[in-house]
Amino acid sequence: MSAKKTRIMYIEDKSEGLNGPARIGRVTYSKTGQSIYYGGRTFFQRLGGDGFKANYFDADTGDHFWISGPRKDGQDRLYPSSSMSVEIDPDVHDEYWSDIRGRAGAQ
Numbered sequence: 001m002s003a004k005k006t007r008i009m010y011i012e013d014k015s016e017g018l019n020g021p022a023r024i025g026r027v028t029y030s031k032t033g034q035s036i037y038y039g040g041r042t043f044f045q046r047l048g049g050d051g052f053k054a055n056y057f058d059a060d061t062g063d064h065f066w067i068s069g070p071r072k073d074g075q076d077r078l079y080p081s082s083s084m085s086v087e088i089d090p091d092v093h094d095e096y097w098s099d100i101r102g103r104a105g106a107q
Contacts (some may be wrong), residue, residue: 003012003075004018004028004031005028005029006023006026006027006028006029006032007026007027007029008025008026008027008067008069008070008092008095008096008099008100009024009025009027009036009038009067009068009069009070010022010023010024010063010067010068010069010070010076010086011023011024011025011027011038011065011066011067011082012065012066012067012077012078013042013063013065013077014053014054014063014064014065014066015061015063015064015065018053018078018079019077019079019081019084020084021084021085021087022051022074022076022077022084022087022091023086023087024070024086024087024088024089024096025038025039025087025089025091025092026038026091026092027067035059036067037096039053041059041060042058042059042060042063043044043056043057043058044054044056044057044059045069047091050056051077051078052105053066054066055067055068066078072089072101072102074086075100
């Protein structure tokens, strides 16, 4: 049996509006790639353009999320907000800064 594919991703909660709580963390993909698992939650890919500035929804709550690969420049928010930070999960911190942002040991 092969291991499930994982990847560091940007995850932003869009349930309350255009800017929501966001973080960088490691997600696990389903076998088909249509679902993502993160933080004990299951996200289904939204098809057919139903989401407004969202591409996934929480399987249990229906809340909308934007989930994408993190950008090298760190400008992951669709609508930049100086008042809202992006949290980085401790287990991906070093890998994120070195492999994605290209700055080993950065904060």
